[in-house]
Amino acid sequence: MIGRLQGIVLEKSAPDLLIDVNGVGYEVQAPLTTFAVLGRIGESAVLYTHLAIREDAHQLYGFSDKSQRSLFRTLIKVSGVGPKLALAILSGMDVNAFAMCVHNEDITALTRLPGVGKKTAERLVVEMRDRLKEWQTPAPLWQAADHAEQASADQVLLEAESALVSLGYKPTEAARMLNKIADQASTSEELIRLALKNSLGNT
Known part of the structure; x- marks a missing residue:
């Protein structure tokens, strides 16, 4: 099992x-929350990884910290949630x-998530409630503010990505466009x- 990678972002x-x-x-493959803290191309990076083995492929998923990986592993145990949706x-x-x-x-906030x-x-609420007790302890006020700020930034990216998908862009293409200008x-x-300006400028 590959549990951690340290190397250069190519x-x-x-x-x-x-x-x-x-x-x-x-x-x-990594979530946008990991991309947000990952170094630039050519810089060193550390990822905590999960290896998913199927009959037709071995797919490696990477995360910026162990808590992300732990949540990913917990999510894919929920009925109807696979690695793609967990990501x-x-x-x-x-x-x-x-x-x-x-x-x-x-429920309203969760349904804003893609898929x-x-x-x-x-x-998710029913099956994850007991499994997430270790993350439900109150955080310090400064830490809560940081989390709120990050959640707000993540929501902005999510809304922009959803809008681009509704305009006909593929989800991976929309994410790629936004990653360059986040x-x-x-x-x-x-x-x-x-994103649209850059896309039109490249055509």
Whole structure:
């Protein structure tokens, strides 16, 4: 089992990463919340990984910290939630924000996540409630503020990505467009305008 990678970022195209570890290139899929804290191409990175083995493929998933990986592993145990949806959920909000939604039974917030309908959100609340107790302890005020700020930034990215998908872009293409400009705007409207401007400029 591959549990951790430390190497150089060779390629970044959400959700796909290519990490060079001592001359071996590992293809990894990661959530947008990991992309947000990952270094630039050519810089060193550390990822905590989960290896999913299927009959037709071995897929490696990477996360910026152990809590993300732990939540991912817990999510894929929920009925109807596979690695793709778990990755989308982690792209939409961080661990603490997700735990808070489950704890507060905030179905509305969960259904804003890509691929999560009302029935799936209700199932997540029921099946994840007891499994997330370790993340439900109150955080210090400064830490809560940081989490709220990150959750807000994640929501802006999610709204922009959803808008681009509704315009006909594929989810991976929309994520790739936004990843290039994530730090250049603070609202979903600005991100959408920049993404479309860059896309038209490249055609």
